Amino acid sequence: MHPTAQPTVIVVGAGPAGLTTAIALSRHGVRTLVVERRTALSPFPRATGINLRTMELMRAWGLEAAIRSGAIDVKPTAWVGRTLASPEGAEAPMGFPSAEVAASISPTTGAIAPQDHLEPVLMQHLLSLPGTSVRLGAEVIALDQDRDAVTVTLREGDETSTVRAAYVIGADGAHSTVRRQAGIAMQGPGELGAYLAVLFRAPLADIVGERRHGLYLLMRQGPPWVFLPTDRHDRWVFSMTWDPTRETRADYPPERLVELIRAGAGVPDLETEIVWTGDFAFTAQIADRYRERRVFLIGDAAHRMTPRGATGMNTAIHDGYDLGWKLGWVLSGWADESLLDSFEAERRPVGLRNMQRSANGSEQRDVSLDYLDDIADRIPHRWLADGRTSTLDLLGDGLTMLAGPGAHVSPAPSHAVPITQQRVDRATAEALGIGADGVVLVRADGRPVARWVASADTTSVSLAVEAAVRGTTDAGLPQAA
The missing domain is CATH 3.40.30.120 (Glutaredoxin)
Incomplete structure (x- = not known):
């Protein structure tokens, strides 16, 4: 969709953070343009843990059922063992409360659902709201701020164009162009390890049986291997450390990857289909600031976290929600611009805390009560007399x-x-x-x-x-x- 009127806010990036921000703005009637350099939403599962506070926000927007329709039937806990087939092992927390605890503190519970299900749910909801436009395949190549607005230069194929808006929100990921154009630096330990990732299909549900968990951590000689279920059927991710200074992707042809997966599963003849392979780095950094005049940063553009503790995507969504309603208040005339100062004041300490936790090299850090931090500042949940209204x-x-x-x-x-x-x-x-x-x-x-x-x-x-x-x-x- 292309805009029919000049937007008031441009959101750069159509991941969970950007889509959440755009929804919050659109609910306040703010004309919003979302630009995304990809031509389609990501087909990869990426993050799968949607925590308690995130589901509270989704519930408030009427999206809980749609998100749960793609949730995986697993416990939001990890399993630590030798292989997937081995019955020996122990359950470990993933930062989610138990169902019993969740029922006492919230009207909802967290969910394990892949990001390639969550993003389309958010996009569909966003496009149902008035005043919002989305341009896929549009890459930001320059920003120019003046006292009154920001001019954004976009490249779409061989063509360039400019769009002017009152504010720009950078939700464009770890290598954010918006952050770079705004002149905002990152600080923190940086890269903390390199990992090889494999998306594959195999009948592992039959192997794990009733031990159905959101993550499997396999203890071996050296760093552990990770297996992650990413749909209701047979799609999984396998990841392990590797050394890109001494190894290349050519050292891991499909047949070797199949053998590694079979070794982790504990099934020598496991039928396995390799779908995709890639590599990534564990990184922990945070932006020096979340705002440069009329430009804001949220999500991975503002903070880079390792997967430890499963906080990255949820922190990004909470950033987007917070900035969205505050900017919505200001642009609706409900609040003075000084309200926007509270975005960095409230969200950067959270980003810093979660970044530092994710950088903790100890795999044994207790994450069992981390969810309390996300709900500590809101009023408590209690059911009213009707038993249905929180x-x-x-x-x-x-x-x-x-x-x-x-x-x-x-x-x-x-x-x-x-x-x-x-x-x-x-x-x-x-x-x-x-x-x-x-x-x-x-x-x-x-x-x-x-x-x-x-x-x-x-x-x-x-x-x-x-x-x-x-x-x-x-x-x-x-x-x-």
Whole structure:
């Protein structure tokens, strides 16, 4: 699709981060153009772990069922053993809560679904929203900023063109052109190891039997081998370390790869079809900054992580959601531009933490409680009396005021940002930490802005709203409660 009007925002990159950002912007009516140098979405599974917080965001957009339709029937845990066929081994965490724990803290659960299923779901949803255009096969070759806008030069085949927009978002991956054009450097340990990857088909579900997990770590002499299921049938990824300074891809012809896969499976005559081979490096870096005037970075353009802890794609999606709603507020006239300063202030520490964790060379780092970090800043989930509606389901695109049954709430003052008032039952109010007579004001992403013990008068609400549109949450705002 090509734009019918000049876009307000250009998103460079149609991976999970870029698509998430574009959806969040389009929900606010922002004219958005997504440009992607590839001529089609990636046909490779890439990341498969969609964590709890990401699924909460997808649920809010009505996409949970569509994503689960391509999920793999496995436990979101790893299996550590000698071969896939060997019954000896142990289960290890992948950073997902158990189903029982998830049920107590969230209205949803994480999922194991390949990225080549997730991306089409996001793209289809994006194209159903008004004001959004997508140009595949369009590569950014230059950016030029002035005080009022950014001019983007695109190359499509043998032709070049320019598009002007108020903001540009770089979601164009680890080798980001947007980041380079914006003059933003990366810092961190850099490359931490080289790996060979093989996408193949084989009837391994019959081999693992009931030991169905999201990842299999095979302990051998030297670095472990990894097997990753990537669909509901027989498509898998096998990866192992290699030394590209002493080896070439020619050293790994299909017949040798088949033998390696059979050795890892523990089945000497396993019927195996090699689909694709490639190589990649474990890399850990983060951008010096996430913004250069009217240009923002998200996802792998802002932070490069190793697969350890399965945080890369999820961190990218959370970046995109955060920037999308904040930029949407600003462009809708709900908030001042100062709100955009909170994007880097809130997201870069998360990117740095997750990058440093992924760089941890110990394969034994305990990731079992990592999911708590993703939900630590939002209000707690509790089911309302109907048993179907979560406290998280009450949140709108603007601000939401949740009040206990005995709270006095003045009529919402007139503000550019809409304020939705919701009254909750006593048990839910207690779970929210406000008590039966209390009130809490919450941002679109679930972060509390302010709390009151008994009444929320017009003046105090106005002060809280002013703080919210500047990006201040109750971490830095004196509490009325």
